[in-house]
Amino acid sequence: MKNITVIGSGTMGNGIAHTFAQNGFNVSLVDISDAALQKALQTIAGNLDRQIKKGAIDDAAKTTTLSNIKTYTDVSEGAANADLVVEAATENKEIKLKLFKQLSEVCQPRVILASNTSSISITEIAATTSNPSNVIGMHFMNPVPVMKLVEVIRGYATTNEVTNTIMELSRQLGKDPVEVNDYPGFVANRILMPMINEAIYTVFEGVAGVHEIDTVMKLGMAHPMGPLQLADFIGLDVCLAILKVLHNGFGNPKYAPCPLLVNMVMAGHLGVKSGSGFYKYTAGSKDLVVADKFA
């Protein structure tokens, strides 16, 4: 396996492209606009600079990594020579179902089609393709170049051979893959999102402030980020979308998204990407400042 096509150049897509390219794979990075692709290349270059500064890689590795990435605005062109496609488009079921149908028409039946979805059913995605046994979940964590986990999700029809190939490939990327079955939220988000939702309820009910809740979890449980900062980092819209999948999938009210989360998403306060969530974010500043609403 040498040629990897990554669909989507947002936070997850550019991290996945970066990681494959740094490990010697040829990467075709696909997005709908050239502007998005140029921005992704800049982000990857910036993150490689971060690794150079820390002494993790040298200048030559940066040049090689960047030269391993080619960009495309057309899915058919970008996926034409793929051995593996990793889809990391927007977390929207309709978009993913459409993309996989298209990929199944463009790629050879032997090509493995993986989705980086954080909660959408792999089985449902696979059912849109002509070869569901070759469809699998490859769920990376943000920031992809740093986080060791790949959650490998077997759909209903995914074969042992495909699963083993993706487990081994993840190890080649220096990751520690974990195999799980395809049920709502898989493992990572079935456990993470109820914690984040509960932290939001704790703000909503006035039990404690934003900073205080995150401090309890950071210092008390040794989490690198408190759950509210992590929600901002993931994106509140993404958290809401995942909670809806859990709520619909299990039909259990314990997964119902907190009304405060729903309001924040409707107001466009989505966390780091919109400049404000539970904290406010100023470009160039690393200070963690509680948003005015919660101060």
Ligand code: CAA
């Ligand atoms: N690319 C490359 N390197 C990066 C990077 C990036 N995008 N972001 C951070 N780094 C590196 C830094 O260079 C640094 O390297 P060293 O360890 O060699 O010094 C290291 O990562 C730590 O970075 P910082 O010192 O800048 O900051 P930090 O110590 O606060 O760590 C963090 C940042 C790694 C993000 C840490 O806060 C953390 O682990 N947070 C929790 C992350 C998490 O839970 N991710 C999962 C989210 S859920 C998800 O992704 C899936 C989903 O479905 C929702």
